[in-house]
Amino acid sequence: MESEFFTSTDNWCRPTSIRTGPDGAIYVVDMYRLVIEHPEWIPEQWQRRLNLRDGHDKGRIYRISKKGSQLTPPADLSGCSNDDLLAELESQNGTRRDLAHLEIIWRKDVSIVPLLAESATQALLPETRIQCLSILEELEALDEPILLELLADSHPHVHKHAVSLSEPWLSNKDSEITQKIFPLAKDENNFVVQQVAYSLGSASHPDAGKTLAQILLNHGEDSYVRSAALSSVIPHLSSVVTEVAESLPHVPEETTSALVQTALGIEDETSLALIFFKAAEWDTQSLTIVLHTIESSGWSLKDLNGGAGKNLESAIVAFDKQLSRKASTIKDPSTSPEDQRAAISLLGGSLSGVNSDLELLLSLLSPQNPIELQKAAIGRATKLGTLEIAQQLLQEWDSFGATVRKEALATFLSRRSWTGLFMGKLIEQPQWTRLLDASQRSLLLNHRDELIRKQASEILGNKGKPGTGTMKKFESSLTLTPDLSSGQQNFTVLCASCHKVGDTGFHVGPDLASLSNLSRESLLNSLINPNQAVESKYAMHTAQTKDGRTVSGILSSETGSGVTILGPAGVNETILRSQLQSLENTGISLMPEGLATGLDAQGMADLLGFLQSSGSVAPVSPDDDGSIRLTPSNGTAAGNLIAVDSGLDAFSWIGAEDHAEWIADIPAGRYSIFFDASRSGGETVSDELFSLTIGDSTIHGAVQFTGGLSRFRKRLYGEIHLAKPLREAKVSFEHRMTDGEMSLREIAIIPQ
Numbered sequence: 001m002e003s004e005f006f007t008s009t010d011n012w013c014r015p016t017s018i019r020t021g022p023d024g025a026i027y028v029v030d031m032y033r034l035v036i037e038h039p040e041w042i043p044e045q046w047q048r049r050l051n052l053r054d055g056h057d058k059g060r061i062y063r064i065s066k067k068g069s070q071l072t073p074p075a076d077l078s079g080c081s082n083d084d085l086l087a088e089l090e091s092q093n094g095t096r097r098d099l100a101h102l103e104i105i106w107r108k109d110v111s112i113v114p115l116l117a118e119s120a121t122q123a124l125l126p127e128t129r130i131q132c133l134s135i136l137e138e139l140e141a142l143d144e145p146i147l148l149e150l151l152a153d154s155h156p157h158v159h160k161h162a163v164s165l166s167e168p169w170l171s172n173k174d175s176e177i178t179q180k181i182f183p184l185a186k187d188e189n190n191f192v193v194q195q196v197a198y199s200l201g202s203a204s205h206p207d208a209g210k211t212l213a214q215i216l217l218n219h220g221e222d223s224y225v226r227s228a229a230l231s232s233v234i235p236h237l238s239s240v241v242t243e244v245a246e247s248l249p250h251v252p253e254e255t256t257s258a259l260v261q262t263a264l265g266i267e268d269e270t271s272l273a274l275i276f277f278k279a280a281e282w283d284t285q286s287l288t289i290v291l292h293t294i295e296s297s298g299w300s301l302k303d304l305n306g307g308a309g310k311n312l313e314s315a316i317v318a319f320d321k322q323l324s325r326k327a328s329t330i331k332d333p334s335t336s337p338e339d340q341r342a343a344i345s346l347l348g349g350s351l352s353g354v355n356s357d358l359e360l361l362l363s364l365l366s367p368q369n370p371i372e373l374q375k376a377a378i379g380r381a382t383k384l385g386t387l388e389i390a391q392q393l394l395q396e397w398d399s400f401g402a403t404v405r406k407e408a409l410a411t412f413l414s415r416r417s418w419t420g421l422f423m424g425k426l427i428e429q430p431q432w433t434r435l436l437d438a439s440q441r442s443l444l445l446n447h448r449d450e451l452i453r454k455q456a457s458e459i460l461g462n463k464g465k466p467g468t469g470t471m472k473k474f475e476s477s478l479t480l481t482p483d484l485s486s487g488q489q490n491f492t493v494l495c496a497s498c499h500k501v502g503d504t505g506f507h508v509g510p511d512l513a514s515l516s517n518l519s520r521e522s523l524l525n526s527l528i529n530p531n532q533a534v535e536s537k538y539a540m541h542t543a544q545t546k547d548g549r550t551v552s553g554i555l556s557s558e559t560g561s562g563v564t565i566l567g568p569a570g571v572n573e574t575i576l577r578s579q580l581q582s583l584e585n586t587g588i589s590l591m592p593e594g595l596a597t598g599l600d601a602q603g604m605a606d607l608l609g610f611l612q613s614s615g616s617v618a619p620v621s622p623d624d625d626g627s628i629r630l631t632p633s634n635g636t637a638a639g640n641l642i643a644v645d646s647g648l649d650a651f652s653w654i655g656a657e658d659h660a661e662w663i664a665d666i667p668a669g670r671y672s673i674f675f676d677a678s679r680s681g682g683e684t685v686s687d688e689l690f691s692l693t694i695g696d697s698t699i700h701g702a703v704q705f706t707g708g709l710s711r712f713r714k715r716l717y718g719e720i721h722l723a724k725p726l727r728e729a730k731v732s733f734e735h736r737m738t739d740g741e742m743s744l745r746e747i748a749i750i751p752q
Contacts, residue, residue: 034054090125156188156191198231298578329343361377409435415548474601477604546580552590619728662731667722677744692747701717
């Protein structure tokens with residue numbers, strides 16, 4: 001396609017749906033509204049200028065067809081013969097096929113079954129073959145010969161559908177259909193393999209487990225196929241584990257972990273014993289996967305060993321010996337850093353328990369050890385989570401370096417029992433409060449535990465919450481000239497843990513690339529009052545785990561088996577539902593209140609300026625005809641009111657002290673300057689001039705009244721002559737309007 005299929009110059013056009021009609025035309029549904037954003041996300045000053053309900057009584061449906069084509073009126077199928085209905089099923093028009101499908105089901109006329117069976121295997125279109133197959137199944141007329149023929153069909157989607165409908169036959173281990181399905185596990189089309197994996201959960205044939213294992217080994221990196229296979233393993237677990245274990249440790253971590261979880265969940269000692277025996281032969285990384293899966297499922301080796309049968313008990317002992325051997329390599333200089341970190345993650349997991357490795361674990365936190373080993377040690381301490389470790393960390397606190405202290409602090413705030421110990425330390429040594437950043441203060445002041453909230457309020461006061469004078473304090477920052485270098489430093493300190501600009505920071509909160517189009521006042525309000533409007537996907541969630549940990553952040557994903565919380569510094573943590581005590585949407589922003597209270601007016605101005613410049617774009621280049629077109633999508637804006645109106649695709653509400661800027665490459669020559677703009681207010685324009693500066697050239701003028709911000713007019717406003725080409729030239733538009741506002745959709749620099 002050389003261009004857009006459907007475009008409109010009408011700013012109210014809001015296409016919401018597209019369908020093929022039974023007549024062969026394409027139908028496009030147009031909501032047709034001035035504003036489609038929810039008022040919650042529209043600043044109040046904009047709402048006062050807009051009728052947010054405009055268009056509520058309108059709407060359009062476009063019928064689109066090829067020029068010169070003759071549309072086929074839809075037939076009345078209620079009086080059609082069976083032959084006519086079969087003809088409709090063979091149509092390339094999906095809507096007509098669906099209508100014929102419905103008519104056949106409504107009639108419940110079994111006399112059409114022979115015709116459907118013939119079309120299911122012989123129709124030219126694969127869509128028709130699939131549709132006939134589905135109708136036969138709905139009429140309870142599907143039989144084994146038809147399925148056998150369609151399992152050998154030439155089209156993969158017919159294969160897939162036939163496999164799905166064959167499941168009732170798979171419970172018979174002697175069924176010929178089962179033997180036909182096994183080879184499809186090696187099909188070149190992953191959708192076919194995925195369906196085979198789903199359907200084998202219904203199979204009773206002893207080779208079903210081997211086939212599932214081969215799917216896991218051949219497609220373990222495909223999350224969809226892997227999930228399908230794992231959903232079917234329970235009836236065949238022992239067989240699957242036997243096959244997969246022979247290929248370990250070269251199996252994806254997700255597959256190994258899922259098999260261990262399944263074996264634990266259904267208490268399959270045979271499969272667990274096999275995994276543990278094989279683990280004794282694996283490398284450190286593989287041992288870690290098995291141990292951490294056991295721990296995250298709420299078990300320990302000691303728990304499993306307590307009620308184990310002889311075979312499982314022997315396997316656990318073999319596994320435990322391997323853990324001890326790996327732990328002994330941590331201090332060996334010949335051990336690679338990667339294996340050292342992996343071995344650290346095994347500490348405290350043996351049958352002897354945490355205390356046997358506590359001294360070694362704490363020794364690894366010494367500043368004399370490499371930073372990565374210190375981080376690995378504090379990470380393992382977090383997972384083990386015993387009060388003995390917490391008490392030892394507090395005792396040794398003064399000997400820790402900055403990295404360990406930062407990681408340890410996050411650990412103390414993640415566990416209720418550890419947080420209580422830390423609050424006791426804050427009461428003893430109030431100077432420790434300087435260790436807390438704004439988000440950690442907010443976490444403590446809003447903690448679920450009443451005692452911790454009370455202690456935090458007494459120790460921290462309301463330093464994390466802005467007072468009524470905060471907005472007034474920063475009013476002058478709206479007019480101060482920002483220092484972008486200083487603004488970048490403020491961003492790194494205050495914002496980078498949750499936002500990213502360039503190479504600085506982390507993607508946790510909203511993308512800041514579009515902030516250059518917001519007014520400085522809107523930005524300031526968002527910084528001071530982050531909870532004024534909280535988009536649901538960025539609301540802070542707090543997860544309580546059964547082992548006593550608290551995990552706070554954004555709910556980045558949620559599945560049937562667990563939830564993933566994305567926290568500051570981009571730290572992702574997945575919690576299995578089996579380990580989840582509670583999950584609460586707090587309704588407040590992850591961005592803490594009072595984040596910027598430590599800044600003065602100039603510091604705030606610097607930060608606002610940096611945020612507005614963060615969406616800088618590449619220089620605008622001439623089009624094929626030599627014209628340079630400056631639009632909101634390739635420029636930036638700053639000021640009190642100016643912002644991008646997505647409905648108008650324009651810089652709107654441009655008033656006094658507002659300006660827009662572009663960077664452009666402009667060849668030498670003579671150019672005409674056209675504005676595509678609109679203006680509200682009165683018709684008087686005296687002394688209300690704009691200035692457009694291109695390099696050393698400046699044009700002054702006034703935009704005439706157009707009847708409203710949504711009524712645009714394109715006019716010539718001047719000419720410039722460039723004796724030399726401009727490379728990455730700054731093009732600046734400023735306005736001194738005091739009566740009404742204007743919107744600017746485009747500045748066109750046209751060669752003469």
